[in-house]
Amino acid sequence: MLEKPTAQVKTPAGGSGVGISDILRNWSVPIFFLVISIAGIIAARLDINYLVNEVVGRFGRNAFLVISLIIPVMAGLGLNFGIVVGAMAGQTALVIVTHYQVEGLAGFALAAVISVPIAMLLGLLVGKVLNRAKGREMVTSMIMGYFANGIYQLVFLVLLGTLIPMKDPVLMLGSGIGLRNTIDLIGLSYSLDRAMDWLWNGFVFTSVGAARLGPWRFPLCTLFIIGILCVLTTFITRTKLGQEMRAVGQDMHIAQVAGINVDRTRIIAIMMSTVLAAWGQLIFLQNLGTFNTYSSHEQVGMFSVAAILVGGATTRRATIWNAIVGTLLFHTLFVVSPLAGQRLFGVSQVGEYFRSFLAYGVIAVALALHAWQGRSSKQSK
Amino acid sequence: MFKRSILVIAALVLVLGVASVSLGAPAFKIGIVTGTVSQGEDEYRGAEYVVAKYPGMLEHRTYPDNFMAEQETYIAQITGLAADPAIKAIVVNQGVPGTVAAIRKVKQLRPDILFVIGEPHEDPPIVEKEADISLIPNNPARGQSIPQLAKKLGAKKFLHYSFPRHMSMNDLATRRDLMEQECKKLGMEFIFVTAPDPMGEGGLPAAQQFILEDVPRQVAKHGKDIAFFSTNCGMQEPLITAILKAGAIFPEQCCPSPTHGYPGALGLEITEELAGNFPAIVKAINTDIVKRGMAGRMATWPVATSYLNTVAGVEIAKLALEKKINIKDMAAVQKVVEEIAGVSMKFERNSEKGQFYRYLVGSIIFGKDVK
Numbered sequence: 001m002l003e004k005p006t007a008q009v010k011t012p013a014g015g016s017g018v019g020i021s022d023i024l025r026n027w028s029v030p031i032f033f034l035v036i037s038i039a040g041i042i043a044a045r046l047d048i049n050y051l052v053n054e055v056v057g058r059f060g061r062n063a064f065l066v067i068s069l070i071i072p073v074m075a076g077l078g079l080n081f082g083i084v085v086g087a088m089a090g091q092t093a094l095v096i097v098t099h100y101q102v103e104g105l106a107g108f109a110l111a112a113v114i115s116v117p118i119a120m121l122l123g124l125l126v127g128k129v130l131n132r133a134k135g136r137e138m139v140t141s142m143i144m145g146y147f148a149n150g151i152y153q154l155v156f157l158v159l160l161g162t163l164i165p166m167k168d169p170v171l172m173l174g175s176g177i178g179l180r181n182t183i184d185l186i187g188l189s190y191s192l193d194r195a196m197d198w199l200w201n202g203f204v205f206t207s208v209g210a211a212r213l214g215p216w217r218f219p220l221c222t223l224f225i226i227g228i229l230c231v232l233t234t235f236i237t238r239t240k241l242g243q244e245m246r247a248v249g250q251d252m253h254i255a256q257v258a259g260i261n262v263d264r265t266r267i268i269a270i271m272m273s274t275v276l277a278a279w280g281q282l283i284f285l286q287n288l289g290t291f292n293t294y295s296s297h298e299q300v301g302m303f304s305v306a307a308i309l310v311g312g313a314t315t316r317r318a319t320i321w322n323a324i325v326g327t328l329l330f331h332t333l334f335v336v337s338p339l340a341g342q343r344l345f346g347v348s349q350v351g352e353y354f355r356s357f358l359a360y361g362v363i364a365v366a367l368a369l370h371a372w373q374g375r376s377s378k379q380s381k
Numbered sequence: 382m383f384k385r386s387i388l389v390i391a392a393l394v395l396v397l398g399v400a401s402v403s404l405g406a407p408a409f410k411i412g413i414v415t416g417t418v419s420q421g422e423d424e425y426r427g428a429e430y431v432v433a434k435y436p437g438m439l440e441h442r443t444y445p446d447n448f449m450a451e452q453e454t455y456i457a458q459i460t461g462l463a464a465d466p467a468i469k470a471i472v473v474n475q476g477v478p479g480t481v482a483a484i485r486k487v488k489q490l491r492p493d494i495l496f497v498i499g500e501p502h503e504d505p506p507i508v509e510k511e512a513d514i515s516l517i518p519n520n521p522a523r524g525q526s527i528p529q530l531a532k533k534l535g536a537k538k539f540l541h542y543s544f545p546r547h548m549s550m551n552d553l554a555t556r557r558d559l560m561e562q563e564c565k566k567l568g569m570e571f572i573f574v575t576a577p578d579p580m581g582e583g584g585l586p587a588a589q590q591f592i593l594e595d596v597p598r599q600v601a602k603h604g605k606d607i608a609f610f611s612t613n614c615g616m617q618e619p620l621i622t623a624i625l626k627a628g629a630i631f632p633e634q635c636c637p638s639p640t641h642g643y644p645g646a647l648g649l650e651i652t653e654e655l656a657g658n659f660p661a662i663v664k665a666i667n668t669d670i671v672k673r674g675m676a677g678r679m680a681t682w683p684v685a686t687s688y689l690n691t692v693a694g695v696e697i698a699k700l701a702l703e704k705k706i707n708i709k710d711m712a713a714v715q716k717v718v719e720e721i722a723g724v725s726m727k728f729e730r731n732s733e734k735g736q737f738y739r740y741l742v743g744s745i746i747f748g749k750d751v752k
Contacts, residue, residue: 047464049464050460050461050464053460054457054460054461058453058457061453146582153545157545157548157549170506173549173551173554174551174554174555174558175554175555175558178548178549178554179549180504180549180550180551181478181502181503181504181546181549181550181551182478182481182503182504182507184481184504184507189485215490288452288456288479288482289481289482289485290479290481290482290485290503290507292449292452292478292479292503293549294545294546294549295449295478295546295580296452298449298450299449299450299451299452299453302450303450331453334451334453334454334457335454335457335461338442338454338457338458338461339461342442348428348441348442348443349417349418349425349443351443352417352443352444352445352446353417355445355454356445356446356447
């Protein structure tokens, strides 16, 4: 699994080059991460079964969210930190579904349906703002996320129970105003991950020779849905809409002259991304099984963006493979680094400081490598 | 040559690594997960103490400083501990958000693991279903005891610092409401001030700076006889610093303890003799506070609650694994905790659905109760 980046060099996403220098240039960031991760695995003397279990789990939770970033990149909007807003839409749907106690896959499906109009509306608003901030989309979308967080808190902590009538002693604070900080999703827990258990429960527990494999558990249905999303995203890029998005992404002015409604195309891209992010957040939370009302969404934007960058994407070009490889590598590093830090230094808190130094330092290096990539590809032209 | 030296180093690292695998094997191991010393030291020092007390029995891990954002990493720390079959119990202090999810993940594969949670942040009715035992100061009851103490210290007004994330925690919100009622009863004005969330965009420094700047402002506006209270651990040290400077009143910290905020604000060095010796620490703080003319205006609990949660948590887990204690027996658990704290306490159970224990300890007023 970890050899993926080098194995995929010949895929179209890896660029057209096949020489060593081309491989290095196109995949320098993932290769760098791979090396760091392997070094970490050796330093941490990590149990490989634990590693596989964790990485598979985290891949299932995060891949959908990371893939939701691709369409805005294609349309020239850069990395959409605004997926935080989509995550809020997903959570709003979850609050509704939990309140009415719809459970299992039906509850999950209902939440997915409810989240669509909310996410579309929010996506429309974000898109309109971003159209007024052309050229500064990324920082604008990030600040929009913070701004939306304030509104989210206002709605769920103050307006709920006062302006919006709701009575639910389990979900709401003792005073009857506002939601509690934890919402138990036990009814929805693993509802998607295990929806295909009738086929195979995703359980691996065997041994190959002397090596013990497992117990691992693959979230089969979630992986299947992620697969469908990959196919759909690729499909969209080939439709007329996808071509228009590309044209807008390459040069807004030329696209405008060619008769493409630039603003509308950009808004559609953001709306799609927001809806996908809402669903991604639903997948994330059904796997965790509880949801922190006021903070679960905050972690979404930054980590998804970091993951796709680790996969070798840039603010101008992102592919499915960037998302998949990036999610795997980024989360491998996050699983490995705390233990590596602890084993290397022997003191647990120094391990934690080392971990944040390593994890975030490496992301910074990844960004620097992008600049290097960009410069060397310019020179080679 | 270069190549060879790298090989030699690599080989050395491997050999040393293999050799450092713990010697001596107790019948079981206990995992401890605490924060680092960035926000509050007590829980971490407690873990250091028990690790030294039971060599080879404990595995200490720390959760991310930025635990709200890195919840998955936090969960991975706990599932990582549970991946070791020798681990039979896990003590988490503080039980930051994500704990319930982590317990559920672990119990799927290892239903035998015992979980002891100190200071759970998540909602008590959910935590009590999943954690085997939870230990936390009785926050709703403190809603009455803190204003009463403030009155005793001479306060005419009572100021409460917090922010939305904390006010969405049911116990803290209830405590705030009770404080307001109690203040009304005692004839004190209750003031609520929203401070920046240390987990927000500005981080802890922004929150600390706000406290340092706001306390003098409030004292200038309301006079010196105002008591301050904040719900956040990271704010205690700047709060005490600012109160000492302004001459206001400080009944107790969010997590009451002589070592929480006081040593840092007073510039008191915790020497090797002082570490872990709470009566000596209390005495040293007392001398300093009296010297600064603040006698009778500052107080705390004689025990460090976060320290206690870690140490008592491990002790209870150990006794439970040795089958020497029934965790459902509140009186037995109380006895263990009291023995470690060295003071008597009032224990209370959240509900019969689990072992969510809340405790209350009497306060000590510096310059008055300490001899």
